Amino acid sequence: MDPKFLYQEMILDHNKKPRNFGKLDDATHRAEGLNPLCGDHIWVALKVDAETIGAIAFEGHSCAICKASASMMTAAVKGKPIATAEALVEEFRQMVTVGMHATPSPALARLTAFAGIKDLPSRVKCAVLPWHTLDAALHQTANATTEGDADPAASGRH
Amino acid sequence: MNAPAVGPMTPSASTLDIARIRADFPILSAVTVNGKPLVYLDNGASAQMPRQVIDRLVRYHTHEHANIHRGVHYLSETATNAYETARKTVQRFLNAKEDREIIFTANVTDSINLVAHSYGGAFLSAGDEVVITHLEHHANIVPWQMLRDEKGVKLRVAPINDAGEVILEEYEKLFNARTKFVSITHVSNALGTINPVKAMIDIAHRHGVPIMIDGAQAVQHMTVDVQALECDFYAFTGHKLYGPTGIGVLYGKAALLEKMRPHRGGGDMILSVTFEKTTYNTIPFKFEAGTPQIAQAIQLAAAIDYVNAIGLTSIAQHEQALLSYATERINSLGGVRIYGEAKHKSAVISFYVGDVHPHDVGTLLNGEGVAVRTGHHCAQPVMQRFGIPATARASFAFYNTFEEVDALVTAISKVQKLFD
Ligand SMILES: Cc1ncc(COP(=O)(O)O)c(C=O)c1O
Numbered sequence: 001m002d003p004k005f006l007y008q009e010m011i012l013d014h015n016k017k018p019r020n021f022g023k024l025d026d027a028t029h030r031a032e033g034l035n036p037l038c039g040d041h042i043w044v045a046l047k048v049d050a051e052t053i054g055a056i057a058f059e060g061h062s063c064a065i066c067k068a069s070a071s072m073m074t075a076a077v078k079g080k081p082i083a084t085a086e087a088l089v090e091e092f093r094q095m096v097t098v099g100m101h102a103t104p105s106p107a108l109a110r111l112t113a114f115a116g117i118k119d120l121p122s123r124v125k126c127a128v129l130p131w132h133t134l135d136a137a138l139h140q141t142a143n144a145t146t147e148g149d150a151d152p153a154a155s156g157r158h
Numbered sequence: 159m160n161a162p163a164v165g166p167m168t169p170s171a172s173t174l175d176i177a178r179i180r181a182d183f184p185i186l187s188a189v190t191v192n193g194k195p196l197v198y199l200d201n202g203a204s205a206q207m208p209r210q211v212i213d214r215l216v217r218y219h220t221h222e223h224a225n226i227h228r229g230v231h232y233l234s235e236t237a238t239n240a241y242e243t244a245r246k247t248v249q250r251f252l253n254a255k256e257d258r259e260i261i262f263t264a265n266v267t268d269s270i271n272l273v274a275h276s277y278g279g280a281f282l283s284a285g286d287e288v289v290i291t292h293l294e295h296h297a298n299i300v301p302w303q304m305l306r307d308e309k310g311v312k313l314r315v316a317p318i319n320d321a322g323e324v325i326l327e328e329y330e331k332l333f334n335a336r337t338k339f340v341s342i343t344h345v346s347n348a349l350g351t352i353n354p355v356k357a358m359i360d361i362a363h364r365h366g367v368p369i370m371i372d373g374a375q376a377v378q379h380m381t382v383d384v385q386a387l388e389c390d391f392y393a394f395t396g397h398k399l400y401g402p403t404g405i406g407v408l409y410g411k412a413a414l415l416e417k418m419r420p421h422r423g424g425g426d427m428i429l430s431v432t433f434e435k436t437t438y439n440t441i442p443f444k445f446e447a448g449t450p451q452i453a454q455a456i457q458l459a460a461a462i463d464y465v466n467a468i469g470l471t472s473i474a475q476h477e478q479a480l481l482s483y484a485t486e487r488i489n490s491l492g493g494v495r496i497y498g499e500a501k502h503k504s505a506v507i508s509f510y511v512g513d514v515h516p517h518d519v520g521t522l523l524n525g526e527g528v529a530v531r532t533g534h535h536c537a538q539p540v541m542q543r544f545g546i547p548a549t550a551r552a553s554f555a556f557y558n559t560f561e562e563v564d565a566l567v568t569a570i571s572k573v574q575k576l577f578d
Contacts, residue, residue, distance in 0.1 A: 002192055002525050003521045003522050003524065003525040004522075004525060004576075006521075007518070007521075007522065007576055012576065012577065015577075016577075037533065038515075038516075038517045038532070038533060038547070038548060039533075039534065039547030039548050041547075061547065062515065063515035063516075063517040063518050064514070064515060064518045064577075065517075065518065120521060122521075123517065123521055126517065
């Protein structure tokens, strides 16, 4: 695949001006995500109230794909019920590992910009790391990593 | 191919017939990437193989294969002969005194582990110190850390300066009465620094300490003479020398190898076995338990023959010309930081484009057909030294051309524009 299909305006823009980037002082949920192979290292923090993600922020160092994915993810789940966010996590993972569903849910919206990454296997982890980390934060499990057993995408999903 | 060189030195005419050389490497023309010609600049990770070396495998399996050292039949003798001739080829390549000082291993990692285990295991004890440098590949760090955890030896690390050179005075200061072994890289895979190994070997010996050199990034670029260097061990790996994967070499001075215990037991490494007692074979066989990589050792010898036919002097000349041309052109782009500015450098350029993450650079360069390595290059301490998670690294071989440097530079400038 020509990577230029991936590095489009929108992704470059979110990389340059990430949304919801920074700390969240009164967070109720947090998780750290690490991609040991390429060094992407992010933190996702949430403020959950009445089963709804009232606030979300991320910080850290990462490649453009990871940063844009995190930025667009935070924009997509902010203000949404946890159940909706969880469904979106699943749909995003499916899209970048298995492929896009024939009828993607409207919630996926602009995130379909990442669909092409399926053809760049070495970069899938970059796009999916924020979503693993969000998932870990929601479940307050151990931290997310894209290596080994802790990789939710590795457990029979692809 | 691309924009002509602006400003910087004109590429000096090479003494090598690069077009003819490239024709020996089928993969260079067989592969296109994203519809573009392959520009292979990841030779430091693994080099490509010329037809002569590929064909050697076919010839071996068509005419010569059997197990070695154990049959009186024709094929076993043929294979044994080819395998032992390969050992002599390696001996001459390193100018070792005797062929029994050459041990075939799986790769340089295996060679280093052999020494850590067989020498370290026998002669180092708690409190003893092993000296390495800040430039090491993980392959020359982790085996010593394992020994540290197992035996309580200490690891001492010689620091590097901002150019990526080992600070010799600091290196020498590490030596004391407890220093029992030194293991250093000849050439840094992450930065290209060529260490002053002769001086470092002499310092170790002045303190009565044996020293091993990791030559994984050296033997393909320069002539190595282990007798002139006087190093105690020297290791390298086949696949970076235009040979196959699965084969490596450990050179060791006979007197040391003889004192060391074998690291693995099995067939071929024994003289006699009863249930009460086993008598180990002589060197090098003591360290080659089980059926070795016969075909790969023979292919490695073919790769050495190929390199020798071109000549390491001409190779170094061409690669150095590529290095200066690429360095000048990349610097002239502005906004690209090169890591590793040693005075003596092999043809490796580790770089960072603005604040674009190296993985994005690698993916976009690949889109232009340009293969570079991105990441920490299995040398995380080097990255930590410079406060970066990773770099993109272009590493050149003698078959690379000035036009390929141009393609690299054009691809980098496209990245700059995209992330502008
Ligand atoms: C300096 C150095 N040492 C050791 C190694 C490990 O080589 P191998 O994986 O063939 O054992 C490499 C290769 O990446 C290297 O560059």
